[in-house]
Amino acid sequence: GAVVSQHPSWVICKSGTSVKIECRSLDFQATTMFWYRQFPKQSLMLMATSNEGSKATYEQGVEKDKFLINHASLTLSTLTVTSAHPEDSSFYICSAIPTGDDEQYFGPGTRLTVT
Amino acid sequence: GEDVEQSLFLSVREGDSSVINCTYTDSSSTYLYWYKQEPGAGLQLLTYIFSNMDMKQDQRLTVLLNKKDKHLSLRIADTQTGDSAIYFCATPEISSGSARQLTFGSGTQLTVLP
Numbered sequence: 496g497a498v499v500s501q502h503p504s505w506v507i508c509k510s511g512t513s514v515k516i517e518c519r520s521l522d523f524q525a526t527t528m529f530w531y532r533q534f535p536k537q538s539l540m541l542m543a544t545s546n547e548g549s550k551a552t553y554e555q556g557v558e559k560d561k562f563l564i565n566h567a568s569l570t571l572s573t574l575t576v577t578s579a580h581p582e583d584s585s586f587y588i589c590s591a592i593p594t595g596d597d598e599q600y601f602g603p604g605t606r607l608t609v610t
Numbered sequence: 611g612e613d614v615e616q617s618l619f620l621s622v623r624e625g626d627s628s629v630i631n632c633t634y635t636d637s638s639s640t641y642l643y644w645y646k647q648e649p650g651a652g653l654q655l656l657t658y659i660f661s662n663m664d665m666k667q668d669q670r671l672t673v674l675l676n677k678k679d680k681h682l683s684l685r686i687a688d689t690q691t692g693d694s695a696i697y698f699c700a701t702p703e704i705s706s707g708s709a710r711q712l713t714f715g716s717g718t719q720l721t722v723l724p
Contacts, residue, residue, distance in 0.1 A: 501652075529711065538698065538714045539653075588652050597702070597710050601645075601653040 496522050499591050501602035508579055508609055515575045516605045518589030524569035525591035529599065530562075533586040545572040569594070579609040612636040612703055616715035623723050628686040630718045632699035637680060639701040643712070644673065644684045647696045656684070656697075686720075694722045 498521040508514050518528055526547050531539040543564050544552040551564035561583075563575040572591075576583050586606050590599040613635040622628045634642070640661050645653040659666045659673045659682070666673045672685040682699055696717040702710040 499652075536717075536719070538716045541711060544711065586650075590653075592710075598655075599710075599712060601655075603652040604650070606650065 497593065497598070497600045498522055499589065499600045499602040501587075501589055501605050503605060504603065505606040506608070508607070510580055510609055511578055513575055513577045514579055514607060515573055516587055516589075516607070518572045518574070518591065518602050520570045520591040520593075520600070523591075523593040525572075526569065526594045528566060528572040528589055528591045530564060530572070530574050531588045531590070533588060533604075535586075539588060542574075547572075576607065579607070581609045583607065584609045612639070612701055612713040614699060614701055614713050614715040616697075616699060616718045618716060619719050619721070621721045621723060622689050624689060624691060626689055628684075628689045628693070628720055628722075630684045630686075630697050630699075630720065632682040632684075632715050634680050634682065634699075634701050636701060636703070636713075637677070641702060642673075642675065642682050643700040644671075645698045645700060645714075647698065647717070649695075653698065689720075689722050691722045691724065694720055696720070 500519045502517045528545040530542045533539050542557045545564045545566040547566045553559045566572040586604050588604045589602045616632045643658045644656045646656050647653050670687045674683045696719050698717045699715045700712040
């Protein structure tokens with residue numbers, strides 16, 4: 496149990512376009528999901544906390560207008576990278592916490608390449 | 611905030627033991643975690659230890675916790691090539707509400723040589 500999926504696994508897009516990444520909890524409900532960014536050979540950097548039914552909480556230095564987060568249901572959070580640029584190329588990982596629990600379950604990640 | 615540090619690289623021979631070290635600053639951490647990340651994949655929880663424990667063993671994995679020195683280690687016995695990955699230690703930060711954010715170390719790239 497406690498499986499988290501991400502879609503797509505990888506995406507290549509042109510500069511200036513927007514890309515949406517989905518994070519789904521497949522067999523549990525998650526009030527809270529986290530979005531992380533990971534550069535090659537570096538640790539995970541928390542971008543934002545996604546809360547179902549309310550606005551996401553962004554970490555310092557993360558542009559909320561560039562990285563739009565929508566947590567519309569208890570099993571789905573989406574991250575939209577708007578007007579993507581090559582410096583947005585990265586590995587984006589989400590995690591989900593089952594409602595009433597503290598354990599984080601991680602998705603497999605999405606590799607974004609902006610050309 | 612919490613600061614978690616790890617050495618970046620470790621190479622061992624197949625069959626030897628691997629020891630990955632981690633230091634942290636927040637003494638109020640109640641759990642400490644070890645995650646494994648294989649190339650191009652997300653994080654897999656390997657094991658965790660409660661702060662009131664000194665040691666936890668789970669098959670080939672042994673976690674040692676020295677609370678006085680704020681030092682955590684992960685020992686992998688009989689290391690195999692499939693153990694090659696990046697290993698992250700992580701501690702939770704108590705945020706407002708019930709959900710906990712994690713602070714990750716920089717990750718240790720373990721390379722197992724045949």
